[in-house]
Amino acid sequence: MRTQVAIIGAGPAGLSLGRLLEAAGIDAIIIEQRSSDYVLGRIRAGVLEQSSVDLLRQMGVSQRMDSEGIFHDGVELSFDGDMLRIDFNELIGRKVMVYGQTEVTRDLMDSRAASGAKTVYEASDVQIHDFDRDCPRVTYTKDGTSHEIECDFIAGCDGFHGVSRASVPKHAISIFERVYPFGWLGVLVDQPPVAEELIYAHHERGFALCSMRSLMRSRYYVQVDSSERTENWSDDRFWDELRARLNPDIAESLKTGPTIEKSIAPLRSFVAEPLRFGRLFLTGDAAHIVPPTGAKGLNMAIHDVMELAGALREYYEERSNAGIDAYSGCVLANTWRTERFSWWMTQLLHTFPESGNFGRRIQRADFDYLGASRIARKSLAENYTGFRP
Numbered sequence: 001m002r003t004q005v006a007i008i009g010a011g012p013a014g015l016s017l018g019r020l021l022e023a024a025g026i027d028a029i030i031i032e033q034r035s036s037d038y039v040l041g042r043i044r045a046g047v048l049e050q051s052s053v054d055l056l057r058q059m060g061v062s063q064r065m066d067s068e069g070i071f072h073d074g075v076e077l078s079f080d081g082d083m084l085r086i087d088f089n090e091l092i093g094r095k096v097m098v099y100g101q102t103e104v105t106r107d108l109m110d111s112r113a114a115s116g117a118k119t120v121y122e123a124s125d126v127q128i129h130d131f132d133r134d135c136p137r138v139t140y141t142k143d144g145t146s147h148e149i150e151c152d153f154i155a156g157c158d159g160f161h162g163v164s165r166a167s168v169p170k171h172a173i174s175i176f177e178r179v180y181p182f183g184w185l186g187v188l189v190d191q192p193p194v195a196e197e198l199i200y201a202h203h204e205r206g207f208a209l210c211s212m213r214s215l216m217r218s219r220y221y222v223q224v225d226s227s228e229r230t231e232n233w234s235d236d237r238f239w240d241e242l243r244a245r246l247n248p249d250i251a252e253s254l255k256t257g258p259t260i261e262k263s264i265a266p267l268r269s270f271v272a273e274p275l276r277f278g279r280l281f282l283t284g285d286a287a288h289i290v291p292p293t294g295a296k297g298l299n300m301a302i303h304d305v306m307e308l309a310g311a312l313r314e315y316y317e318e319r320s321n322a323g324i325d326a327y328s329g330c331v332l333a334n335t336w337r338t339e340r341f342s343w344w345m346t347q348l349l350h351t352f353p354e355s356g357n358f359g360r361r362i363q364r365a366d367f368d369y370l371g372a373s374r375i376a377r378k379s380l381a382e383n384y385t386g387f388r389p
Helices: 012-023 038-040 052-059 063-068 089-091 101-115 235-245 248-253 299-317 320-347 356-372 374-385
Strands: 005-008 027-033 047-049 070-072 074-079 082-087 097-098 124-129 137-142 145-150 155-158 172-191 199-202 207-215 217-224 259-273 280-282
Touching: 005 012, 005 124, 005 259, 012 027, 012 101, 012 299, 038 101, 047 052, 047 089, 047 207, 047 299, 052 063, 052 097, 052 299, 063 101, 070 280, 074 356, 082 089, 082 374, 089 320, 089 374, 155 299, 199 320, 217 235, 235 259, 248 280, 259 320, 320 356, 320 374, 356 374
Parallel strands: 005 027, 005 155, 074 199, 155 280
Antiparallel strands: 047 097, 070 097, 074 082, 124 137, 137 145, 172 217, 172 259, 199 207, 207 217
């Protein structure tokens, strides 16, 4: 089998890249280890920057997003119950959209299926070969039969634990990582959100987030120790803990119910450098991870594939290597800016056992500075909605 670009991974990064390449007339095959149902079953965040919304519209997959997505003009921050609203629209004239990553993935899947573009699901033993030569290959097994794809380029869109980054020799790649001593215990509930906008809350008991998936489905999180397990948290225990960390008026209006999903997500900051190895490119979670505090993971992946698609289009249309040569540096510049913001939001809003009372006073000073300084609020708004120099 022969194609121009082999894409490893059918998450939003791989599917977005496939859609962009298809629009440019570039042949691509997507190879995914899991089933389509498994991919859609992964619960992820869903705050889209305006640039991500614009790109999804450009790709022609925005009909349901435009109908169901919820624009937000700002977010609420809380510190020990004191509230501060960051008004994006008033500060910088931008908004964000709440639309779940699962729904973005579903829209991209449906579009690809409708076009007839090839996606191989449940491909086991995926391996990549010869990416440092002119004719790279991908091999895999499907239904007990071995397959091989010859291609010009390989795009590694297969996440943090995927084969793409793992295939790079250790001496050729540098890893920068911080693993946090806590995670987010999250639940889904079919109840209206407690507020019209997201609420990020710092409390001495730990961080909490009030989010949403729709006007009738809410997503809530509380910070827990990294050793915690979901079976230790009954619904009642979760709701009691969430209320304790919120402003009393917000807690009073919280509508609870049986949770329909409950999971713990570990938090880490992670960057791999470089992101190009011959004819192999890393994108999305294969290249970088951010704590979800800044709502950046999906947006970073979309930014990556937009850059890569443009570089590949330039290669095929103009026979120019300029874009693919610049890919790693361009994406890493955006990556480190976004890593810094996500790290800062995490530092501001979570409790760190090692920081003690001094650390909490510094966090309080940071919160008070945001309230007193329009410039500080504008910086937060600029980064949250997507800073592009």
